[in-house]
Amino acid sequence: MDRQIIQPRTLKGFTDVLPAAGQYRRRMLRVIEETFCSFGFDPIQTPNVEYAEILKGKGGGDNDKQMFEFRDAGGRDVALRFDLTVPLARFVAQHGSRLTMPLRAYNIGYVFRGDRPQKGRYREFLQCDADIIGETDVSADAEILAIAQAALTRMDFGRFVVRVNNRRMVNGLLNGLDLGDRITPVLRALDKIDKIGPAGVTAELAQVEVDAAVVERILAVLAARGETNEATFAAVADLVDSAEAEAGLEELRTILDLVVAAGGDPDVVRFDPSIVRGLDYYTGMVYEIGFVEAPEVGSVGGGGRYDNLTGLYTRSRFPGVGGTIGVTRLMSALESLGRIRDAERQRPLVVVTRGNQEDQIADARLAASVRETGLFDVDLYPGAARHAAQMKYADGRGAMFVLTLDDPTTVSVKELRSGDRTSIAVEQVADLLPKLAGISRS
RNA sequence: GUGGCUGUAGCGCAGCGGUCUAGCGCACCGGGUUGUGGCCCCGGGGGCGGCGGUUCGAAUCCGCCCAGUCACACCA
Incomplete structure (x- = not known):
């Protein structure tokens, strides 16, 4: 009578949520939804699965390699979404005429990436996106930053830092340096400053044959990060000379002023010129959220402005700005801090x-x-x-x-x-x- | 995709060539004690990732496979 036992296990990178952790997740989601609604955002939803061509869109990118793609029973080429922003672009292009613009919508759901899992990284994770579509004015950018800060503050899990930069500023700076097609590797090196240090960045840049003088210039901008936003602005302004870069800098200053006016804390929402972010659809403001107590799990959120995303699906123009809070990441942060022990209940x-x-x-x-x-x-x-x-x-x-x-x-x-x-x-x-x-x- | 580390009960670990009929803690099941629970006592089930090789003898050494994990690339 030896019954065959099927070994209980989950797929690599996929995970269960146990009751104690479930209580924490519930609290996060509750705070996030309440905050999003309090900023006047409406809940929307898009499917987990889309036509592969929708998600691959521009094609060729790194995202394609990480996508779970397969054929459904009807022979359609489909894929699991790897973020919530691309499906939102499709959503807007498809329903644009029925939506009141500017659209304020939030979308909570799982996304999938065929990444190699490690600390804080999964193949299926929960994201909470909030976006404003159909508006180019930077007050929308400020709303997105304010909403992120409000949600994280209300969760009361510890200290967060929202580090903000502007792609226009960075582009203006780099365009003046005659880098040609080496812009991408330069951006990547910039982004890694906190991880590998100035010497590491210099070494990486040397690999792609960037002039020593240019390297020095780039590092100077990175080193300009000051104690306060004002100090950073002053330091970066001294180093920047192109019109585009200056405009980008001014834009960012306006955004940060607005965030403070909306109740944001300038010590939490910081100008950081090293933030560039990998996703290639960002065109303006970009930001990343760090959980100060558990930096090892990586960023717990991020976002930015993307003015051309719907161009793939419609001739109408829908500029947008938005961001996400990574619930799964937050969960691993709490886990690694040993905070998830007994179920913490809302009510006794x-x-x-x-x-x-x-x-x-x-x-x-x-x-x-x-x-x-x-x-x-x-x-x-x-x-x-x-x-x-x-x-x-x-x-x-x-x-x-x-x-x-x-x-x-x-x-x-x-x-x-x-x-x-x-x-x-x-x-x-x-x-x-x-x-x-x-x-x-x- | 590249590299390192690890695979012993549900979980966390010990054992590192014969003394292992593989042990410990927690959890679980049964019972005792108890102020209607936490402590304590008695008892119980369940395991060396897989396949080959070396050896008189392998949980222990070697190879391959599989799995997990950490780091890099990229990112929530």
């Missing part, structure tokens, strides 16, 4: 144990009456295990109270932390529990 948990099997109806009524307060999560013990086992269960779940009916009209309330126990009439439970818990219904 109450376990109603099954006192005696004859009274299941009374147990159910009791549970319902406590749920109605809206102040507790109530777990009615299913089944009729030994009472000791039920207590152990309640303890393991981190319950605050255990309720056990002594008889149909009397219930004993036990506070697990202190061990105190009292017997009261069932009608009084809904009033007593909030008092014991120190919470009020308001």
